[in-house]
Amino acid sequence: MKILLFLSEAMIPLLIFSIVGYGLLNHHHVYDDFIKGAKDGFHTVIGIMPTLIGLMVGVGILRASGFLDFLSSVLGVVTEPLHFPAELVPVSIVKMFSSSAATGLVIDIFKEYGPDSYFGTITSIMMSCTETIFYTMSIYFMTAKVQKTRYTLAGALFTTLIGTIASVILAQFM
Numbered sequence: 001m002k003i004l005l006f007l008s009e010a011m012i013p014l015l016i017f018s019i020v021g022y023g024l025l026n027h028h029h030v031y032d033d034f035i036k037g038a039k040d041g042f043h044t045v046i047g048i049m050p051t052l053i054g055l056m057v058g059v060g061i062l063r064a065s066g067f068l069d070f071l072s073s074v075l076g077v078v079t080e081p082l083h084f085p086a087e088l089v090p091v092s093i094v095k096m097f098s099s100s101a102a103t104g105l106v107i108d109i110f111k112e113y114g115p116d117s118y119f120g121t122i123t124s125i126m127m128s129c130t131e132t133i134f135y136t137m138s139i140y141f142m143t144a145k146v147q148k149t150r151y152t153l154a155g156a157l158f159t160t161l162i163g164t165i166a167s168v169i170l171a172q173f174m
Contacts, residue, residue, distance in 0.1 A: 044143070047142075047143070048139050048142070048143070051135075051138050051139060051142065052135075055097055055098050055134070055135055055138075056098060056100075056101065058097070059094055059097055059098045059101040060101070062094075063090075063094075063101070063104075063105075068089075068090035068093070068094070068105075069090070071089060071090065071093065072086045072087065072088075072089040072090050073086060075089045076089060082168075083168055083172075084122075084164070084168055085118075085119055085122070087109065087113075087119060088109070088119060088122060088123055088126070090105055091105045091106060091109065091123055091126065091127075092126060092130070092160075092164055095126070095127065095130050095132060095160075096130070096131075096132065096133045096134055096157075096160060097132065097133075097134050097135060098132060098135060099127075099132045099135070102127065102132075103127070106123050106124075106127060109123050110123075118171060121171040121174050122167050122168055122171040123167075125166070125167035125170050125171055126163065126164055126167035129163030129164070129166055129167050130159075130160045130163040130164060131156060131159070131160065131163075133153070133156040133157065133160060136156075137149065137152060137153065137156070
């Protein structure tokens with residue numbers, strides 16, 4: 001067990017040293033490459049910033065207005081017989097748009113029910129089994145200039161549904 005702890009603590013420094021060492025052995029200007037990559041990353045962030053702001057503002061408005069609570073009470077009538085708690089409906093919906101906003105909802109669930117509770121377990125598994133569909137599609141398709149998404153949305157919604165079902169089933173065995 002101690003070897004795993006040592007490896008987990010040493011992994012990032014070893015990775016950094018190996019990249020820098022490889023660059024130096026191949027006579028690359030490592031620092032100049034790093035600066036160029038940082039500039040490219042900054043330009044990418046500037047390009048996707050309007051989409052990020054729009055998603056965050058939209059989720060914030062839904063959360064602050066109480067619409068998510070209303071939606072969970074309405075959809076809870078359908079989800080409760082399927083063993084999916086109504087309290088988790090907002091997390092499953094918001095996760096499709098923003099992972100960081102969904103994480104805020106997860107923290108609220110952890111505070112109210114506890115991370116080791118049934119709700120906390122479902123939420124934890126669901127966060128790892130689902131994707132931020134609309135965020136990912138908007139960012140990647142905008143960056144790649146894809147016009148026809150074909151079956152991407154339907155497939156992503158289907159896999160999110162399967163991930164949510166899996167989280168409920170797996171939480172029952174924990």
